[in-house]
Amino acid sequence: VSTPREGEPQPRPRRIPEATVVRLPVYERILGELLRAGVTTVSSEQLAAAARVNAAKVRKDLSLLGSFGTRGTGYDTAFLIAQIDRAFGVDRDWSVAVVGIGNLGRALVNSEGFSSHGFRVTALFDIDPSVVGTAVGPVTVQHVSEMPRLEGVRIGVVSTPAAAAQEVADALVAVGVRSLLNFAPRVLSVPPDVILRYVDLSIELQVLSFYQRLRSEESGGGGVPVLRAVGLMPGPEMGA
Amino acid sequence: VSTPREGEPQPRPRRIPEATVVRLPVYERILGELLRAGVTTVSSEQLAAAARVNAAKVRKDLSLLGSFGTRGTGYDTAFLIAQIDRAFGVDRDWSVAVVGIGNLGRALVNSEGFSSHGFRVTALFDIDPSVVGTAVGPVTVQHVSEMPRLEGVRIGVVSTPAAAAQEVADALVAVGVRSLLNFAPRVLSVPPDVILRYVDLSIELQVLSFYQRLRSEESGGGGVPVLRAVGLMPGPEMGA
DNA sequence: CCTTGTGAATCTATTCACAGCG
DNA sequence: CGCTGTGAATAGATTCACAAGG
Numbered sequence: 001v002s003t004p005r006e007g008e009p010q011p012r013p014r015r016i017p018e019a020t021v022v023r024l025p026v027y028e029r030i031l032g033e034l035l036r037a038g039v040t041t042v043s044s045e046q047l048a049a050a051a052r053v054n055a056a057k058v059r060k061d062l063s064l065l066g067s068f069g070t071r072g073t074g075y076d077t078a079f080l081i082a083q084i085d086r087a088f089g090v091d092r093d094w095s096v097a098v099v100g101i102g103n104l105g106r107a108l109v110n111s112e113g114f115s116s117h118g119f120r121v122t123a124l125f126d127i128d129p130s131v132v133g134t135a136v137g138p139v140t141v142q143h144v145s146e147m148p149r150l151e152g153v154r155i156g157v158v159s160t161p162a163a164a165a166q167e168v169a170d171a172l173v174a175v176g177v178r179s180l181l182n183f184a185p186r187v188l189s190v191p192p193d194v195i196l197r198y199v200d201l202s203i204e205l206q207v208l209s210f211y212q213r214l215r216s217e218e219s220g221g222g223g224v225p226v227l228r229a230v231g232l233m234p235g236p237e238m239g240a
Numbered sequence: 241v242s243t244p245r246e247g248e249p250q251p252r253p254r255r256i257p258e259a260t261v262v263r264l265p266v267y268e269r270i271l272g273e274l275l276r277a278g279v280t281t282v283s284s285e286q287l288a289a290a291a292r293v294n295a296a297k298v299r300k301d302l303s304l305l306g307s308f309g310t311r312g313t314g315y316d317t318a319f320l321i322a323q324i325d326r327a328f329g330v331d332r333d334w335s336v337a338v339v340g341i342g343n344l345g346r347a348l349v350n351s352e353g354f355s356s357h358g359f360r361v362t363a364l365f366d367i368d369p370s371v372v373g374t375a376v377g378p379v380t381v382q383h384v385s386e387m388p389r390l391e392g393v394r395i396g397v398v399s400t401p402a403a404a405a406q407e408v409a410d411a412l413v414a415v416g417v418r419s420l421l422n423f424a425p426r427v428l429s430v431p432p433d434v435i436l437r438y439v440d441l442s443i444e445l446q447v448l449s450f451y452q453r454l455r456s457e458e459s460g461g462g463g464v465p466v467l468r469a470v471g472l473m474p475g476p477e478m479g480a
Numbered sequence: 481c482c483t484t485g486t487g488a489a490t491c492t493a494t495t496c497a498c499a500g501c502g
Numbered sequence: 503c504g505c506t507g508t509g510a511a512t513a514g515a516t517t518c519a520c521a522a523g524g
Contacts, residue, residue: 019515025446030427034408043483050427056486056517063485071484071523087455088446096445103350112402113425113442114430119449135290155448162352178455179448181441185353187270187290201421202353204437205336206265208395209359210418211400211435213329239370259493283505296495296508303507311501311506484523494513501506 016087020061026051027058028084035068037079043074082236090118095153097123097177100160101131101141104183108159109136123150144168150175162186256327266291267298270325275317281350285313330357337363337417339408340400341371341381344423348399349376363390367404384408390415400428447462 030050034042044062048055062068062075065087069075085091096119098105108114124141126132131233132143148171156172158165158180172180179195182188185202187209270290274282284302288295302308302315305327309315325331336359338345348354349361364381366372372383388411396412398420400406405424412420419435422428425442 017515021447021450022443025443026425026427028446029425029443033427044485045483052427054517055483056519057515059483059485060516067485069484072482073524074483087450089449090446092449092453094449094452103343103347107347108441110343111425111441113440114445117442117446117449119442119445154452155445179452181444181448185269185351187266187273197448197450199439199444200353201348201351201401201439202357202359203262203265203269204421204439205334205354205359205395206268206330206357207261207419208435208437209329209332209334209357210327211263212334212394212419213332243522257493284507285505294495296497297493299506300494300508307507309506312504313502314505482524484521486521487519489516489518491516492514494511496511497509499506499508502504 014064016064023051023053023057023061024065024084025088027061028081028088030117031077031081031084040077042077043079044069046074047156088117093118093120093153094119095122096155096157097121097125097150097153097159097172098159099125099144099147099172100158100164100184101126101128101134101136102159105157105159106136108157108183109139119155122126122153144171147171148175155179155181158182158184158188160184211235212226252410254304256304260304263291263297263301264305264324265328267301267329268321271317271321271324275321280317281314282317284309286314325357328357333358333360334395335360335362336395337361337365337390337393337412338397338399339365339384339387339405339412339422340398341366341368341374341376342399345397345399346376348397348423349379359395361474362393384411387411388415393417395419395421398422398424398428400424401455 027047030047031042034050044055044058048058051058054059059069064082065083068080068083075230078110098109098121101124103107105126107125109124114121121139124136124139125144125147126141127144129143133139134141153175154177156179158172158175160166160168164237165182165186166188169180169182169188169190173190173194178193180188180190180197182198185200188196190196267287270287271282274290284295284298288298291298299309302320305323308320308323338349338361341349341364345364345366349364354361361377361379364376364379365384365387366381367384372381374381393415394417396417396419398408398412400408402424405422405426406428409420409422409430411429411436413430417434419428420428420437422436423439423440425440428436430436
């Protein structure tokens with residue numbers, strides 16, 4: 001669609017705000033569902049309805065990647081998916097190491113969301129001798145003492161108990177991991193250049209209970225506060 | 241510590257912004273860790289360092305709950321925990337139903353973050369006959385066809401495969417659940433008065449890979465973009 | 481005529497900076 | 503003094519509203 005001429009700016013020169021970074025994968029998912037349903041063209045209005053956001057927001061978000069829409073028509077579903085995937089490095093293949101192969105770790109490794117989008121689990125670690133040596137999918141679980149030999153992995157997932165999480169994070173960082181996804185209910189401390197995100201059941205439940213409670217209290221009348229609409233992985237800021 | 245006098249305003253009249261709602265449980269967790277370590281008084285500066293945020297933000301967040309600090313000294317750790325807990329309805333007991341008892345569901349039910357903070361799993365459902373009837377902790381898994389008999393549960397957790405998630409969400413809402421936490425990689429549609437939050441591995445990984453990629457590209461020099469610091473469960477807005 | 485793409489307006493959140501109190 | 507609590511300033515995100523393109 002674009003024939004990048006020498007000297008012209010790349011298709012995507014702009015800086016993308018964090019809020020948008022979190023929404024784009026959501027659009028991508030919806031687009032995938034639409035495409036599977038045979039929808040080859042989609043308007044910002046439709047996409048917005050599916051994502052439960054404002055249509056202007058969808059357009060602004062998408063416009064940050066480039067001008068991929070056709071006025072009067074909308075966006076080409078497949079093409080838009082490809083553009084988002086490209087921006088998110090889904091064309092690259094990412095090796096991921098998962099540490100802590102309990103129920104959670106196993107669930108993560110087998111999860112639908114993992115295999116898709118170019119994420120490949122290349123190493124699994126646990127400390128439990130009864131787990132070490134077993135296979136989860138095509139990968140065999142190694143003992144955590146083998147972690148120092150890990151190479152070429154940029155993304156690490158921590159799914160250990162809270163008590164072990166910091167130690168594991170340190171080990172992953174030491175071996176060159178640059179991005180961590182922490183499922184342990186513990187604030188981690190990592191060097192400032194390591195990207196750290198948390199997924200935390202307990203905090204999610206507390207947020208739900210906060211709004212639930214607010215509602216029961218306030219709604220002696222009827223006006224539900226219904227927070228922003230809440231959802232799909234936002235991204236505040238925290239760390240150890 | 242406070243002796244509420246008749247006629248005076250409640251300790252917490254102000255409206256709490258969503259961004260703050262997501263951070264408060266993080267502070268609560270840190271405070272708990274500090275308290276266990278014997279720290280009985282904490283300054284906004286210390287708390288901010290632990291949470292990787294600005295100290296002014298910590299103070300503003302906490303001030304929304306009331307004036308609980310002592311100038312020149314800081315905050316009383318235990319008291320602050322109690323105040324946050326109260327604001328989050330952790331004094332109440334919340335019944336939670338979990339649907340989808342695969343590895344993920346089992347991991348969630350057994351997770352450390354669940355039992356703490358007054359969340360009590362009171363019902364488990366699955367569709368797999370080989371899982372129905374088994375016990376996870378003190379609760380026995382029921383068949384999803386039993387869901388319509390569910391009563392008194394306000395919070396539901398969806399940990400089914402994506403294909404079943406919408407149906408399960410509908411069933412939960414039908415039976416009076418007001419807040420949903422969805423782990424299935426699928427955008428859900430619920431009535432506007434139902435609070436919905438997503439926890440999504442795939443999207444988290446994509447966000448990591450986005451920033452990772454940005455870094456490798458930009459850092460021909462050295463300036464790492466290091467996003468906002470990223471972390472601990474934010475809360476944007478999405479839905480079906 | 482319909483839908484994008486985007487400046488301008490608005491709303492929300494963060495950070496600064498300091499008065500006020502223990 | 504030191505640290506909280508908070509107005510005022512700044513930065514960021516969302517929404518509006520419309521010109522421009524197919």
